[in-house]
Amino acid sequence: MVVQIFLPILPGEPVEVLAGMSYGPIGGLFVIFLGAFLSSLIIFFTVRKFGRGFLYSFVSKEKIEKMENSKMFSDPKKVYTILFILFFIPGTPKDLFVYLAGLLPIKPTKFLLISTFARFPSIISSTIAGSNLVDGNWVVIGVTYGVTFALAGVIIYFFNRKEKYI
Numbered sequence: 001m002v003v004q005i006f007l008p009i010l011p012g013e014p015v016e017v018l019a020g021m022s023y024g025p026i027g028g029l030f031v032i033f034l035g036a037f038l039s040s041l042i043i044f045f046t047v048r049k050f051g052r053g054f055l056y057s058f059v060s061k062e063k064i065e066k067m068e069n070s071k072m073f074s075d076p077k078k079v080y081t082i083l084f085i086l087f088f089i090p091g092t093p094k095d096l097f098v099y100l101a102g103l104l105p106i107k108p109t110k111f112l113l114i115s116t117f118a119r120f121p122s123i124i125s126s127t128i129a130g131s132n133l134v135d136g137n138w139v140v141i142g143v144t145y146g147v148t149f150a151l152a153g154v155i156i157y158f159f160n161r162k163e164k165y166i
Contacts, residue, residue: 017127
Protein backbone atom coordinates (compact mmCIF):
# COMPACT_ATOMS: atom_id res chain seq x y z
CA MET A 1 0.00 0.00 0.00
CA VAL A 2 2.85 2.37 0.82
CA VAL A 3 4.42 1.82 -2.61
CA GLN A 4 1.05 2.25 -4.32
CA ILE A 5 0.51 5.68 -2.72
CA PHE A 6 4.09 6.75 -3.49
CA LEU A 7 3.45 5.92 -7.14
CA PRO A 8 0.05 7.51 -7.77
CA ILE A 9 -0.16 6.09 -11.29
CA LEU A 10 -0.79 2.64 -9.77
CA PRO A 11 -4.44 1.99 -8.90
CA GLY A 12 -5.14 1.30 -5.23
CA GLU A 13 -8.16 -0.96 -5.71
CA PRO A 14 -6.19 -4.14 -6.60
CA VAL A 15 -3.96 -3.67 -3.53
CA GLU A 16 -7.03 -3.32 -1.31
CA VAL A 17 -8.69 -6.40 -2.86
CA LEU A 18 -5.49 -8.41 -2.37
CA ALA A 19 -5.33 -7.28 1.28
CA GLY A 20 -8.89 -8.57 1.72
CA MET A 21 -7.96 -11.86 0.06
CA SER A 22 -4.88 -12.24 2.23
CA TYR A 23 -6.05 -10.98 5.62
CA GLY A 24 -9.85 -10.90 5.45
CA PRO A 25 -11.99 -7.77 5.53
CA ILE A 26 -10.95 -6.50 8.96
CA GLY A 27 -7.29 -7.53 8.81
CA GLY A 28 -7.02 -6.10 5.30
CA LEU A 29 -8.65 -2.87 6.48
CA PHE A 30 -6.01 -2.43 9.18
CA VAL A 31 -3.14 -3.27 6.83
CA ILE A 32 -4.37 -0.70 4.30
CA PHE A 33 -5.04 1.92 7.01
CA LEU A 34 -1.48 1.46 8.30
CA GLY A 35 -0.02 1.75 4.79
CA ALA A 36 -2.15 4.81 3.98
CA PHE A 37 -1.19 6.50 7.24
CA LEU A 38 2.55 5.83 6.90
CA SER A 39 2.78 6.86 3.26
CA SER A 40 0.64 9.98 3.82
CA LEU A 41 2.84 10.94 6.77
CA ILE A 42 6.07 10.51 4.82
CA ILE A 43 4.81 12.26 1.67
CA PHE A 44 3.17 15.16 3.51
CA PHE A 45 6.26 16.06 5.52
CA THR A 46 8.66 15.43 2.63
CA VAL A 47 6.69 17.85 0.44
CA ARG A 48 6.59 20.35 3.31
CA LYS A 49 10.37 20.09 3.68
CA PHE A 50 11.48 20.01 0.03
CA GLY A 51 8.56 21.85 -1.62
CA ARG A 52 7.47 21.83 -5.22
CA GLY A 53 10.78 20.58 -6.59
CA PHE A 54 10.31 17.26 -4.84
CA LEU A 55 6.68 17.16 -5.86
CA TYR A 56 7.44 17.69 -9.55
CA SER A 57 9.59 14.57 -9.59
CA PHE A 58 6.45 12.48 -8.92
CA VAL A 59 3.63 14.52 -10.45
CA SER A 60 3.74 16.83 -13.45
CA LYS A 61 4.03 20.55 -12.81
CA GLU A 62 0.89 21.18 -14.85
CA LYS A 63 -1.24 18.81 -12.74
CA ILE A 64 -0.02 20.33 -9.48
CA GLU A 65 -0.58 23.90 -10.66
CA LYS A 66 -4.02 23.01 -11.99
CA MET A 67 -5.07 21.44 -8.67
CA GLU A 68 -3.42 24.11 -6.56
CA ASN A 69 -5.10 26.94 -8.48
CA SER A 70 -8.49 25.27 -8.67
CA LYS A 71 -11.54 26.82 -7.07
CA MET A 72 -11.78 23.81 -4.73
CA PHE A 73 -8.68 24.78 -2.78
CA SER A 74 -9.03 28.56 -2.89
CA ASP A 75 -11.00 28.82 0.37
CA PRO A 76 -8.94 27.61 3.37
CA LYS A 77 -12.12 27.06 5.40
CA LYS A 78 -13.44 24.55 2.85
CA VAL A 79 -10.21 22.64 2.25
CA TYR A 80 -10.81 20.06 5.00
CA THR A 81 -14.36 19.37 3.83
CA ILE A 82 -13.25 19.03 0.23
CA LEU A 83 -10.36 16.74 1.16
CA PHE A 84 -12.70 14.59 3.26
CA ILE A 85 -15.16 14.24 0.38
CA LEU A 86 -12.39 13.43 -2.11
CA PHE A 87 -10.88 10.77 0.15
CA PHE A 88 -14.31 9.41 1.09
CA ILE A 89 -15.60 8.81 -2.45
CA PRO A 90 -14.34 5.57 -3.99
CA GLY A 91 -12.54 6.00 -7.29
CA THR A 92 -11.18 9.53 -6.80
CA PRO A 93 -7.43 10.03 -7.35
CA LYS A 94 -6.68 10.24 -3.62
CA ASP A 95 -2.96 9.70 -3.89
CA LEU A 96 -2.36 12.88 -5.89
CA PHE A 97 -4.06 14.82 -3.11
CA VAL A 98 -1.60 13.39 -0.57
CA TYR A 99 1.16 15.10 -2.54
CA LEU A 100 -0.79 18.32 -2.97
CA ALA A 101 -1.69 18.51 0.74
CA GLY A 102 1.91 19.24 1.67
CA LEU A 103 1.57 22.56 -0.19
CA LEU A 104 -1.78 23.52 1.33
CA PRO A 105 -2.11 25.63 4.49
CA ILE A 106 -3.57 22.79 6.57
CA LYS A 107 -2.69 21.14 9.86
CA PRO A 108 -0.79 17.85 9.53
CA THR A 109 -2.82 16.05 12.19
CA LYS A 110 -6.17 16.86 10.57
CA PHE A 111 -4.86 15.92 7.16
CA LEU A 112 -3.46 12.58 8.36
CA LEU A 113 -6.76 11.71 10.04
CA ILE A 114 -8.70 12.60 6.89
CA SER A 115 -6.30 10.89 4.47
CA THR A 116 -6.38 7.71 6.53
CA PHE A 117 -9.91 7.29 7.87
CA ALA A 118 -11.97 8.95 5.12
CA ARG A 119 -10.83 6.10 2.85
CA PHE A 120 -12.96 3.72 4.92
CA PRO A 121 -15.83 3.10 2.40
CA SER A 122 -13.45 2.34 -0.43
CA ILE A 123 -11.14 0.18 1.67
CA ILE A 124 -13.79 -1.82 3.50
CA SER A 125 -15.73 -2.51 0.29
CA SER A 126 -12.54 -3.65 -1.45
CA THR A 127 -11.36 -5.84 1.42
CA ILE A 128 -14.83 -7.39 1.77
CA ALA A 129 -14.83 -8.03 -1.99
CA GLY A 130 -11.35 -9.56 -1.81
CA SER A 131 -12.28 -11.80 1.08
CA ASN A 132 -15.42 -12.99 -0.73
CA LEU A 133 -13.61 -13.36 -4.03
CA VAL A 134 -11.63 -16.23 -2.51
CA ASP A 135 -14.90 -18.01 -1.65
CA GLY A 136 -16.67 -17.07 -4.89
CA ASN A 137 -19.43 -15.11 -3.11
CA TRP A 138 -20.34 -12.96 -6.12
CA VAL A 139 -23.64 -11.76 -4.63
CA VAL A 140 -21.88 -10.38 -1.54
CA ILE A 141 -19.32 -8.65 -3.76
CA GLY A 142 -22.05 -7.10 -5.91
CA VAL A 143 -24.08 -5.93 -2.91
CA THR A 144 -20.96 -4.52 -1.23
CA TYR A 145 -19.98 -2.43 -4.25
CA GLY A 146 -23.61 -1.46 -4.88
CA VAL A 147 -24.00 -0.11 -1.34
CA THR A 148 -20.64 1.66 -1.52
CA PHE A 149 -21.44 3.41 -4.80
CA ALA A 150 -24.96 4.30 -3.63
CA LEU A 151 -23.49 5.85 -0.48
CA ALA A 152 -20.94 7.75 -2.53
CA GLY A 153 -23.71 8.97 -4.86
CA VAL A 154 -25.73 10.29 -1.92
CA ILE A 155 -22.66 12.07 -0.51
CA ILE A 156 -21.89 13.64 -3.90
CA TYR A 157 -25.52 14.76 -4.27
CA PHE A 158 -25.60 16.44 -0.86
CA PHE A 159 -22.16 17.97 -1.33
CA ASN A 160 -23.24 19.49 -4.66
CA ARG A 161 -26.42 20.84 -3.09
CA LYS A 162 -24.47 22.33 -0.18
CA GLU A 163 -21.96 23.97 -2.54
CA LYS A 164 -24.77 25.82 -4.35
CA TYR A 165 -25.80 27.54 -1.13
CA ILE A 166 -22.35 28.40 0.22
